[in-house]
Amino acid sequence: MNTNDAKEYLARREIPQLFESLLNGLMCSKPEDPVEYLESCLQKVKELGGCDKVKWDTFVSQEKKTLPPLNGGQSRRSFLRNVMPENSNFPYRRYDRLPPIHQFSIESDTDLSETAELIEEYEVFDPTRPRPKIILVIGGPGSGKGTQSLKIAERYGFQYISVGELLRKKIHSTSSNRKWSLIAKIITTGELAPQETTITEIKQKLMQIPDEEGIVIDGFPRDVAQALSFEDQICTPDLVVFLACANQRLKERLLKRAEQQGRPDDNVKATQRRLMNFKQNAAPLVKYFQEKGLIMTFDADRDEDEVFYDISMAVDNKLFPNKEAAAGSSDLDPSMILDTGEIIDTGSDYEDQVIKI
Numbered sequence: 304m305n306t307n308d309a310k311e312y313l314a315r316r317e318i319p320q321l322f323e324s325l326l327n328g329l330m331c332s333k334p335e336d337p338v339e340y341l342e343s344c345l346q347k348v349k350e351l352g353g354c355d356k357v358k359w360d361t362f363v364s365q366e367k368k369t370l371p372p373l374n375g376g377q378s379r380r381s382f383l384r385n386v387m388p389e390n391s392n393f394p395y396r397r398y399d400r401l402p403p404i405h406q407f408s409i410e411s412d413t414d415l416s417e418t419a420e421l422i423e424e425y426e427v428f429d430p431t432r433p434r435p436k437i438i439l440v441i442g443g444p445g446s447g448k449g450t451q452s453l454k455i456a457e458r459y460g461f462q463y464i465s466v467g468e469l470l471r472k473k474i475h476s477t478s479s480n481r482k483w484s485l486i487a488k489i490i491t492t493g494e495l496a497p498q499e500t501t502i503t504e505i506k507q508k509l510m511q512i513p514d515e516e517g518i519v520i521d522g523f524p525r526d527v528a529q530a531l532s533f534e535d536q537i538c539t540p541d542l543v544v545f546l547a548c549a550n551q552r553l554k555e556r557l558l559k560r561a562e563q564q565g566r567p568d569d570n571v572k573a574t575q576r577r578l579m580n581f582k583q584n585a586a587p588l589v590k591y592f593q594e595k596g597l598i599m600t601f602d603a604d605r606d607e608d609e610v611f612y613d614i615s616m617a618v619d620n621k622l623f624p625n626k627e628a629a630a631g632s633s634d635l636d637p638s639m640i641l642d643t644g645e646i647i648d649t650g651s652d653y654e655d656q657v658i659k660i
């Protein structure tokens with residue numbers, strides 16, 4: 304087995320997340336017998352059904368869970384601050400963050416790990432200026448995230464970032480780099496790129512954008528862990544647009560896209576994998592943002608102009624409540640706006656999309 308195989312194995316089996324979680328448990332519980340404690344944690348992992356069921360706080364006891372992500376309280380950063388010893392010699396204090404799991408991950412021996420740490424030391428947005436409004440657009444593969452995000456960006460004069468595109472560009476521009484070759488393979492099989500790398504790419508991109516009024520990010524976050532990381536490292540989004548689309552419709556659109564664009568990750572296997580990942584992650588992600596009152600859900604089974612009509616009404620209301628409707632919106636009928644903050648009944652098999660792929 305070569306190094307790449309070993310790293311790919313670790314990434315696929317979600318071993319870095321497991322170690323992060325065990326480390327969190329140890330830091331919070333400080334057990335007399337760490338070996339016995341780790342044994343009991345691993346037993347719990349088995350009972351839960353495997354590494355992919357482990358979250359960063361699985362082994363943090365209830366009373367120590369100072370992070371209440373679902374009711375808008377303390378951020379992960381402050382949680383970490385609380386569990387870190389006050390001693391300034393503590394090695395990880397500098398970043399107020401967990402010890403980097405990079406040792407175990409494909410981030411470790413690559414050129415970007417240093418950049419990633421450097422970037423962590425800076426605020427993404429200039430604190431002396433108003434922060435740009437951030438709209439995150441999420442939905443299944445083929446739900447129209449790209450199309451709708453571009454339309455939002457165009458209508459409000461916001462900057463557009465496609466996370467999938469960002470990763471693809473990076474892969475093309477660093478084709479001889481081992482880390483990015485591995486990420487290319489991961490993406491081609493329909494899996495998600497590693498979280499820290501993805502966040503770092505987004506941060507780098509955001510830091511290059513000068514003084515925008517707003518930014519639309521297409522395809523982020525894909526799961527609750529990414530949402531937490533974004534809030535921890537970048538900011539709380541102003542609005543999350545969720546494009547709900549029936550599973551069958553997603554499959555049809557992906558087939559069509561495969562014919563038209565020939566993207567390497569639009570093959571049948573990868574498409575199934577992406578739909579499966581979406582199915583697993585969408586419901587908790589939507590619930591997470593719902594409980595924060597940040598998400599609006601749109602029936603994306605419809606014609607793209609109808610979908611955009613609803614989105615633009617919602618953005619007007621949520622982000623520009625005191626302004627006259629944005630240019631070009633005079634033809635919009637406010638009575639058509641969808642109920643906000645709730646999963647809508649699309650009248651089709653939206654549930655199917657999340658539950659039965």
Ligand SMILES: Nc1ncnc2c1ncn2[C@@H]1O[C@H](COP(=O)(O)OP(=O)(O)O)[C@@H](O)[C@H]1O
Pocket residue numbers: 443444445446466467468470489490491493494495496497498501521522523524525529568577
């Ligand atoms: N937020 C993300 N986190 C990790 N990987 C991502 C993320 N966004 C995109 N990717 C990777 O890029 C691929 C293509 O994404 P994208 O272009 O948005 O297409 P789609 O969402 O339609 O599958 C995804 O399947 C995934 O491998």
